[in-house]
Amino acid sequence: MWYFSNKLATYVGATILMFTGGCGARAVAPGNPPANAPTMSVAATLAQPPVPTFSGKDAFAVLKKQVAWGPRVPGTSPHTIELKYLQSEMKKYANATVLQQFSYRGIPITNVVGVFYPAQRSTPAKHPILLMAHWDTRPVADGPYSTATAAGPFVYGPNGWNRTDPIPGANDGASGVAVLVQLARMFHKDPPPVGVLLLFDDGEDYGDFRANNGKGEGVVLGAHYFATHYRQNPVFGAPAFGILLDMIGGKDMRIYPELNSVQFDPDLNQQVFQIAKSLGYGNIFRTDQSQDVDDDHITMNVQGEISTIDLIQPLPGPGALPGAYKQWHTVDDDVAHCSASSLKAVGSVITQLIYQQTP
Numbered sequence: 001m002w003y004f005s006n007k008l009a010t011y012v013g014a015t016i017l018m019f020t021g022g023c024g025a026r027a028v029a030p031g032n033p034p035a036n037a038p039t040m041s042v043a044a045t046l047a048q049p050p051v052p053t054f055s056g057k058d059a060f061a062v063l064k065k066q067v068a069w070g071p072r073v074p075g076t077s078p079h080t081i082e083l084k085y086l087q088s089e090m091k092k093y094a095n096a097t098v099l100q101q102f103s104y105r106g107i108p109i110t111n112v113v114g115v116f117y118p119a120q121r122s123t124p125a126k127h128p129i130l131l132m133a134h135w136d137t138r139p140v141a142d143g144p145y146s147t148a149t150a151a152g153p154f155v156y157g158p159n160g161w162n163r164t165d166p167i168p169g170a171n172d173g174a175s176g177v178a179v180l181v182q183l184a185r186m187f188h189k190d191p192p193p194v195g196v197l198l199l200f201d202d203g204e205d206y207g208d209f210r211a212n213n214g215k216g217e218g219v220v221l222g223a224h225y226f227a228t229h230y231r232q233n234p235v236f237g238a239p240a241f242g243i244l245l246d247m248i249g250g251k252d253m254r255i256y257p258e259l260n261s262v263q264f265d266p267d268l269n270q271q272v273f274q275i276a277k278s279l280g281y282g283n284i285f286r287t288d289q290s291q292d293v294d295d296d297h298i299t300m301n302v303q304g305e306i307s308t309i310d311l312i313q314p315l316p317g318p319g320a321l322p323g324a325y326k327q328w329h330t331v332d333d334d335v336a337h338c339s340a341s342s343l344k345a346v347g348s349v350i351t352q353l354i355y356q357q358t359p
């Protein structure tokens with residue numbers, strides 16, 4: 001029941017902020033939205049700032065660029081190239097950049113956090129909105145449709161995981177990063193009304209999800225680090241809430257409400273799906289079914305006590321939902337199976353959510 005008390009605190013906080021006109025990022029109180037919020041119309045009121053247009057095409061270029069470097073597996077050179085890229089992009093666009101560095105089995109793992117101040121402010125928000133995506137890619141192609149899965153269990157070799165090719169990670173890795181980088185460019189040009197953190201977390205997909213009776217070993221490393229260390233960071237405060245983007249670029253993608261997310265933050269989840277529908281993306285954001293995914297957002301909620309939802313294309317396998325990404329954890333998770341229009345849909349929904357916030 002920990003999340004019940006956590007949620008209660010969120011509600012109380014949001015209610016107080018509504019009445020005091022405070023600067024909390026989550027100005028739209030869950031279940032009690034102001035009159036102008038549900039219309040989702042960009043020009044509904046004069047008080048609402050214009051909502052910029054999210055470019056799916058530019059985001060797709062960022063996806064392609066990453067895939068061209070090769071698999072971004074921790075400890076490899078494409079991983080180092082991407083780290084430098086993320087740092088230089090944040091240097092260009094963010095108000096501040098924070099690196100969280102640690103190591104796993106001697107391999108450096110780095111979270112990159114771009115800090116964006118609220119418009120017309122020269123200090124970070126006390127409770128920014130957190131948008132996150134993992135930037136590393138899986139070292140082994142062990143998905144249910146991988147041709148390599150029949151070869152036996154994975155074990156560590158002297159240089160890490162020792163079997164099969166690593167995945168290109170076009171959807172699983174590059175897609176979420178692509179949307180975040182494009183958002184960074186937008187935030188730089190049109191500063192958002194509230195503070196935002198862009199968290200590029202590392203080491204999500206490195207190890208074995210099934211080890212330790214399903215608790216995993218060597219996975220969700222960066223998100224767990226953030227969840228257990230952000231409180232000590234002097235640059236930014238505790239996020240008001242978070243949204244995880246993981247596999248949001250697949251061709252003909254569908255996204256269903258994720259059950260842990262629904263439990264952790266039903267209102268945020270509903271708000272996101274409502275915005276998607278209002279923007280005409282109801283064909284992608286479906287609410288007729290739901291899915292259950294263990295991902296970075298679990299540790300953000302449990303250890304980090306940050307209400308965080310996960311937007312993710314369904315995983316494939318027996319009983320998979322329509323629109324599942326068959327190329328998940330295979331060497332076919334490539335550019336050809338992704339699309340700019342999927343990035344555009346997700347990027348536009350996030351853009352709308354951010355710019356309709358009240359400072």
Ligand SMILES: [Zn+2]
Pocket residue numbers: 138172205329
């Ligand atoms: Zn993955």
